[in-house]
Amino acid sequence: MGDAELLAMILGGPGSTATRRAQTLLDASGGLLGLARGAVSEGATAARLGPASRARVEAALELGVRAAGAAALAPRQVLSGPDDVAAWARAVWGAETHEELWVVAVDAHHAVMGARRVAVGTSNECRFVVRDVLCTVLRLGAAGFFLVHNHPSGDPSPSPDDVDATRRVAGAARATGLVLLDHVVVAARSHRSMFELGLLDHVTDPSR
Numbered sequence: 001m002g003d004a005e006l007l008a009m010i011l012g013g014p015g016s017t018a019t020r021r022a023q024t025l026l027d028a029s030g031g032l033l034g035l036a037r038g039a040v041s042e043g044a045t046a047a048r049l050g051p052a053s054r055a056r057v058e059a060a061l062e063l064g065v066r067a068a069g070a071a072a073l074a075p076r077q078v079l080s081g082p083d084d085v086a087a088w089a090r091a092v093w094g095a096e097t098h099e100e101l102w103v104v105a106v107d108a109h110h111a112v113m114g115a116r117r118v119a120v121g122t123s124n125e126c127r128f129v130v131r132d133v134l135c136t137v138l139r140l141g142a143a144g145f146f147l148v149h150n151h152p153s154g155d156p157s158p159s160p161d162d163v164d165a166t167r168r169v170a171g172a173a174r175a176t177g178l179v180l181l182d183h184v185v186v187a188a189r190s191h192r193s194m195f196e197l198g199l200l201d202h203v204t205d206p207s208r
């Protein structure tokens with residue numbers, strides 16, 4: 001089946017009508033890539049989708065993102081450093097036009113125990129709550145974790161806000177017995193490790 005036929009199955013309704021609505025949604029959103037980048041609202045208006053249909057499409061897209069994340073981590077991928085973290089992130093995000101912050105929890109040997117998106121921002125910033133990060137790590141049952149977020153601008157250099165927020169997470173993690181191993185900022189063609197840049201204090205790595 002083509003993209004429109006698959007999307008029509010999510011929208012439901014009579015076959016030919018659903019397919020026409022699905023094609024209109026794709027055309028108005030810029031195709032699947034446009035939908036993945038968050039253009040559902042524009043296409044939904046053109047395709048005359050109601051709230052329930054729009055919610056089904058958004059849920060399917062989110063499920064696709066989570067499935068990609070799970071596939072990128074299986075089976076028990078070991079993240080030996082920022083290069084591995086960046087490769088995982090690119091496999092999950094693709095070509096996002098907004099910033100996202102993810103927590104990647106690892107065991108004592110840096111084998112991934114789970115990953116969760118904890119914040120979604122704009123094209124040039126992503127604010128988050130320290131408590132959300134730590135609660136995510138604790139729920140996953142890990143002692144160590146990586147932070148990773150993207151810079152759609154193409155420049156992976158961490159901003160002063162990135163550095164300040166990361167240091168707050170590191171301090172709070174130490175207070176609760178958790179270890180922030182690194183924060184990797186990923187762009188399309190390159191990435192930066194805050195640990196390697198000397199922007200994070202030395203941490204006690206649970207694998208050593």
